[in-house]
Amino acid sequence: MSRWSASPAWIETDLVRYPDIPLLTTDEVAALFAGEPRVTGTGISNSDLKEVTEVNFGQLLDSATLPDPGEVAAAGVTASALVSLWPFTLAYLSGRISDEQLGAAFNRVLGDSGVVLAAR
Numbered sequence: 001m002s003r004w005s006a007s008p009a010w011i012e013t014d015l016v017r018y019p020d021i022p023l024l025t026t027d028e029v030a031a032l033f034a035g036e037p038r039v040t041g042t043g044i045s046n047s048d049l050k051e052v053t054e055v056n057f058g059q060l061l062d063s064a065t066l067p068d069p070g071e072v073a074a075a076g077v078t079a080s081a082l083v084s085l086w087p088f089t090l091a092y093l094s095g096r097i098s099d100e101q102l103g104a105a106f107n108r109v110l111g112d113s114g115v116v117l118a119a120r
Contacts, residue, residue, distance in 0.1 A: 042083045084109045
């Protein structure tokens with residue numbers, strides 16, 4: 001299990017509160033914790049971290065990709081997929097994107113099995 005954060009203050013608090021849980025954050029925040037093995041950048045910059053809306057859905061979907069599984073461990077692939085899908089899931093739950101758009105996001109990141117997951 002990992003915890004996602006984009007705030008240096010949250011990272012500091014969580015390093016103490018959750019010493020056994022790896023923390024995922026934006027690349028800029030991860031750079032502030034260089035040398036701390038529990039803090040990992042996600043490949044997402046602070047400027048790329050946007051709220052998903054009908055207006056920017058296509059642009060964000062184009063940037064949502066799953067990393068090459070040969071380059072990272074299975075846990076890293078899973079965490080990366082979750083990080084990629086989380087903004088789309090929140091947008092769907094808050095009614096900012098449609099069922100079809102959520103399915104497209106899951107399909108882009110997870111392939112054909114993503115459509116089945118999105119339907120659930």
